[in-house]
Amino acid sequence: MTDDAQPVVELKNVTKSYKSGKTEVRALRGISLTIPAQRFTMLVAPSGSGKSTLLNLIGCIDTPTSGVVNVAGETIANFSDRALADFRAQKIGFIFQGFSLIPVLSVYENVEYPLMLTRVPAVARRRATLAMLEAVGLSEQKARRPNELSGGQKQRVAIARALVKHPEIVLADEPTANLDSETGASIVALMRRMQSQSKTTFIFATHDPHLISQADRLVAMRDGELIQEPAHV
Amino acid sequence: MFKIAFRNVFRNTRRSGTTVLTNAVGAAALLVFAAYALYDVYVLQTVTVQRGGHLTVYAKGFFDFGSGDPAVWGIADYASVVSVVSEDPVLRSLTAVVTPVQFLGGIAENPENSGSRTFFATGFVPADQARMQRWNEYGVGEGLENTALDSEDTSRGVIGLGFARYLGLCETLHLADCPKPPESRPQRGNGEVASLPTQDFSALAEPGASASSTPHIDLMAATSGGAPNIVALNVGRVEKQGSREMDDGYVVMNLKLAQQLVYGRGERRVTGIILQLRRSEDVEKARARLGRLFKDRHLNLEVRDFREINAYYGQTENFFRSMFSFIAILIGIVVLFTVSNTMSMNVMERIDEIGTTRALGVRRGKIRAQFLLEGSILGILGASLGVLLAFAAAAAVNHSGLSWTPPGDAHAIPLKLYLLGASATIVAVWLMLILAATFAAFVPANRAARLPIVDALRHV
Numbered sequence: 001m002t003d004d005a006q007p008v009v010e011l012k013n014v015t016k017s018y019k020s021g022k023t024e025v026r027a028l029r030g031i032s033l034t035i036p037a038q039r040f041t042m043l044v045a046p047s048g049s050g051k052s053t054l055l056n057l058i059g060c061i062d063t064p065t066s067g068v069v070n071v072a073g074e075t076i077a078n079f080s081d082r083a084l085a086d087f088r089a090q091k092i093g094f095i096f097q098g099f100s101l102i103p104v105l106s107v108y109e110n111v112e113y114p115l116m117l118t119r120v121p122a123v124a125r126r127r128a129t130l131a132m133l134e135a136v137g138l139s140e141q142k143a144r145r146p147n148e149l150s151g152g153q154k155q156r157v158a159i160a161r162a163l164v165k166h167p168e169i170v171l172a173d174e175p176t177a178n179l180d181s182e183t184g185a186s187i188v189a190l191m192r193r194m195q196s197q198s199k200t201t202f203i204f205a206t207h208d209p210h211l212i213s214q215a216d217r218l219v220a221m222r223d224g225e226l227i228q229e230p231a232h233v
Numbered sequence: 234m235f236k237i238a239f240r241n242v243f244r245n246t247r248r249s250g251t252t253v254l255t256n257a258v259g260a261a262a263l264l265v266f267a268a269y270a271l272y273d274v275y276v277l278q279t280v281t282v283q284r285g286g287h288l289t290v291y292a293k294g295f296f297d298f299g300s301g302d303p304a305v306w307g308i309a310d311y312a313s314v315v316s317v318v319s320e321d322p323v324l325r326s327l328t329a330v331v332t333p334v335q336f337l338g339g340i341a342e343n344p345e346n347s348g349s350r351t352f353f354a355t356g357f358v359p360a361d362q363a364r365m366q367r368w369n370e371y372g373v374g375e376g377l378e379n380t381a382l383d384s385e386d387t388s389r390g391v392i393g394l395g396f397a398r399y400l401g402l403c404e405t406l407h408l409a410d411c412p413k414p415p416e417s418r419p420q421r422g423n424g425e426v427a428s429l430p431t432q433d434f435s436a437l438a439e440p441g442a443s444a445s446s447t448p449h450i451d452l453m454a455a456t457s458g459g460a461p462n463i464v465a466l467n468v469g470r471v472e473k474q475g476s477r478e479m480d481d482g483y484v485v486m487n488l489k490l491a492q493q494l495v496y497g498r499g500e501r502r503v504t505g506i507i508l509q510l511r512r513s514e515d516v517e518k519a520r521a522r523l524g525r526l527f528k529d530r531h532l533n534l535e536v537r538d539f540r541e542i543n544a545y546y547g548q549t550e551n552f553f554r555s556m557f558s559f560i561a562i563l564i565g566i567v568v569l570f571t572v573s574n575t576m577s578m579n580v581m582e583r584i585d586e587i588g589t590t591r592a593l594g595v596r597r598g599k600i601r602a603q604f605l606l607e608g609s610i611l612g613i614l615g616a617s618l619g620v621l622l623a624f625a626a627a628a629a630v631n632h633s634g635l636s637w638t639p640p641g642d643a644h645a646i647p648l649k650l651y652l653l654g655a656s657a658t659i660v661a662v663w664l665m666l667i668l669a670a671t672f673a674a675f676v677p678a679n680r681a682a683r684l685p686i687v688d689a690l691r692h693v
Contacts (some may be wrong), residue, residue, distance in 0.1 A: 059687040060593050082596050089594020096690070104240035117594045161593075211435040 003077040008169055008201045009058050014067030016053050016224075027053040029224040032183070035203060035217075037168070040195060042212055043205045045221035047173045051205040052173055054221070058203060059092055059171045060084050072168045089117040093162030093200075095172035095191075099154040101146040101161075106144040109132065111160045118165060132160040134198075138189060152183035156190065163194055176208045188214055234599065238606040241579065242614075247535050251612045258685025259564035260619020260666050265650060266560055267658045272651035276639045277372040278513065283366045283374065286330065286507035289542060290314065290523065293533045293563065295504070296541070303336040304457040304495045307502025308534065315506055323522045324508070327515045329368060332361030333503035335491040339454030341466075341484070343400040350399040352452065354390075354484035356491025357382060363511050371654065380691050381470065387490050389447070389469035393483030397471045406447045406471055434533055452484070456497045464494045473643040480643070511607045514649050551594035561662070565669045568612070572673035576608050580681045587681050601682035608674020612667035619666065620659055627652040 016028040029049045034036035035041050035058075043051040056062035057069050060076050069076050072091045079087060093114070094100075101110050101112050111132055115125040135141050136156040146154055155175060162170045175191070188211050204211060212218065220227050242249050292299065294304045299306030306640045308314060311333050318324055334355035342349040360381035366381075368374065382391065393413060397403060403411035410633045453463045465487055475481035510519055516538050527534045540547045580587070587600060627650035635648040652659070 007540065010623050036689060059592065061690070063439070082598075084593050085591070085596040087594075088592065092594075094589075094592050096589065102237070102590070104237060104244060114593055153504075 007034040007073055008037040009033070009072040009203070010042045010068075011054075011057070012068040014054075014055065014057065014069060016050070017065045017084075018068040021155065021162070025082050027224050028057075030053070031224075031226060033219065035108065035201065035219075037201050038199045039201060039216040040192065040197075040214055040215045041201070041203045041219065042151065042215040043203065043219045043221060044212060045205075046085055046207070049221045051221055053224075055171050055173055055205045058176060060088050061139050070183075077201050089114065090165070091168045093165065093167040093170040095155070095162050095170060095175045097160045097174040097177045098147070099139070099151070099158050099178070101157055103146050105145075106142065107138055107144050107146070107149070110157055111164050112144065114161060114165045120165075128164055131165040135194065136160045142210060151180070152187060155179060155183075159187070159191060159194065163198060163200065166198065167200060169203060170195075172202065172206075174203045174206055176206070176211055181210070185210055186209060193208050234603055234606060234684060238603055238610055241583075241603075242610050243605055245401050245579075245582075248575055248578065249582065249611065250299050253618060255571045256568050256612065256666055256670065257618035257622055258614025260569055260616050260662055261622035261626060263560055263564050263662050264623035264652065264655070264659060265630075267557055267651040267655050267662070268623070268627055268650035271655050271658070272373060272649050273458065273639060274550055274553060275373045275651060276642075276646065277549055278539075279369060279371060279374045280639065280642060281543050282370075282509060282513070283368050283548075285539060285542060286332075286365060286509035286525045288508040288510070288520055288523065289334070289539075290318070290508070290527075290534050291504065291536050296535060296537050298436055300336075301506040304455065306497070307335075307457060307504060308333075308506065309500065311503045311506060312534065314534070315525060317532075318506065318508065318523065320404045321522065321526060324519060324526075327510050327512075327519045327522075329507040329511050330361050330364050330507070330510050332358050332365070332507050332509075333488060334505050334507050335488055335495060336504040337480065337491055337495050337500075338455055339452055339494070341396070341400060342451045342453070342532060343448075344403060344451055345402040345405070345448070348399060348401040350482065351480045352392075352396060352484045352487055352489060354452070356486050356488040358488050365507070368509055370512060371651070372665060373649065373651070382485065382487060385523075386467065386469070387487040388449075388465060388467050388482060390486035391470045391472055391481040391492070392450070392468055392485075394468075394471055394473040394479035395477060396483055397468070398668060400450055401483060402448060402450075402468065402471075406468065408471055410473075442610065452494060454494050456499065457502070458497070458499060462494055462497050464490055465492065469625045469643050475638075565665065568615070568666055568669040569673040572608050573610055573669040573676060575611065576604060576674040576677035577680075579607065580604065580677045583681075584684060584689045587684055588592040588686050588691075590687045591684075592690065599678050601678045604678030604681050605671055605674050609667055609671040611665070611674075613617040613672025615670065616663040616666035620663060623652060623659075626650070676680070 012035045014028055014031045015026065017024055017140050019027045022049060031054065043054060044049045053062065057064055058071060060071060063077070074087065076084065087180050102113065105113065108129060112125055114131040115128060120128070129140070136159055138153060138156055138160065141153060146157070149157065172191070176187055179187060191202060192214050206212060238652055276576050290308070292308050298657070315333060325522040337356070338351065338353045341352045381387070394408065397406060397408060398411050399412070402408070405411065447467045447469065449465045449467045451463055452466050453461060456462045474483050488503070496502060508519060510516065520538060523536045568690055578625055591600065630650045631650060636645040637648045638645045
């Protein structure tokens, strides 16, 4: 696959440092990177190499120590906390390693939740939620609470929640880490299918070989730095 | 947001239940006390208003300077003042009774055994007094002991039990709880005084006044002109009074007899004109109207309300008010700490969830509002349950048959909790607890809202 798509993420000489006790940890050291739209991009690195930190910056839930982060055409440093929250609600979907579903909401309500944040009218919200549950194969379980679901089902709910608002970018941090290999494979297949339907940009932080095999593009990291030019699969 | 907050409250049922129950017990305790205090104040007000009305008109200056010499400070031509008040259209709609009254003091003697004692007396128009004693605005007047004068016999009166004891009337009147004096009681004076003949005031009394077969006492007082005067009072009834000081000198008599004693054959005046209103809330309105009437007619009169006349009433109200405030503060502190602790635990347990929702695009303000709402839901549930508990407690007490003796009274009456009358207090306590619970959630809510998203997501 060629890399002629418009970049949806641009990082210019981004550094990120934080204090861990009295020690300053330099998690990212001058990262410059562009990520094209509508691709399956994998950040691949051993644990502690800074891939989650990089994902957090792209997801606008953290700010760089220095450098510029542009996401979906916007420079996130220009945003207030409130504007950033609205930006995330509109443009970015998240899939977490631990699923992070809201336990007091049903499957349906969890998927509907992002649409409520963006004030989608009730009728459109219901239609979109049901369609997304249908797409991830959870129509029958829509009334259940997260604690009544298997790990694979929970991650399907998380995928549906991330995609229901048609975001520009979906960020997934180790989405298969808490799943057995068979379930993980089915989740990867589902995400691949959803991506091809929605043309959404998926960016993963992972070291799951099966997931890596699905990548359109690989970004390898070590010790907070890119160790090679982005590879196209 | 409300749906999520409500479900979160019941996520840890035991913890939330304990918090709600603590708040409920606090609210119920506060309301039960308020209901008790209100009932007590209503009983006290009913007793006070039945005996002395809401407003009393005096000659100007009497209240501050004349109470020691009521005979001199009488209202001349009081009948015209009574008619001015009674016929005023505004006051007529407000008042239940308008009646003249005479206060006096003097020395009483029992001619049968030479016992004597100072007294303080009130002279009423018996029919008006009977009407005043029917005042029962708050429905708490049943069972209250009332003084009943005899309209037919102007010489018949009522005295206190202690007064009867001093005058040696216990045996004659067959009074219970009325001990005889010890045989070895000290005797007054030296032999010269003791050798003087026993004084008998009855010779000074109006002819025929002591003809009744009921026991009588002689009441002596100075007239408004300064001359000594004496009347015979037939003791129609003995009533124990709430305070010993009052009981030992209590006399209530017919107004005509009181005027006869104070004014003799001179112009009959009265010390005051009592106005008993239909509703206590009209006191200021009636007072203002009286002031205008007296000013327009150039009458040199002043008006005092029952709170001014009976300092004890205001002190009791203030005592209950300060007790209520004190208990409210204590319960407010308990609610603050309980809800704050529960909400802090909730935040600690949901840090990951807070990070997730923030990542999904929830603003800080909404996170804060969410936890404040949860705190207020705990407050609403606790306060509402507290109101129900208070009503249950009030129903139980009101049907328990318990009795008590109100302050200033000598007789026990049924113990009631007047919760229905405390509707404003119920609303105030309900709102106060909800506000306290919401306020208690503020610090945890703020902490939740300010959590860095990345740290929250990393939290295990």
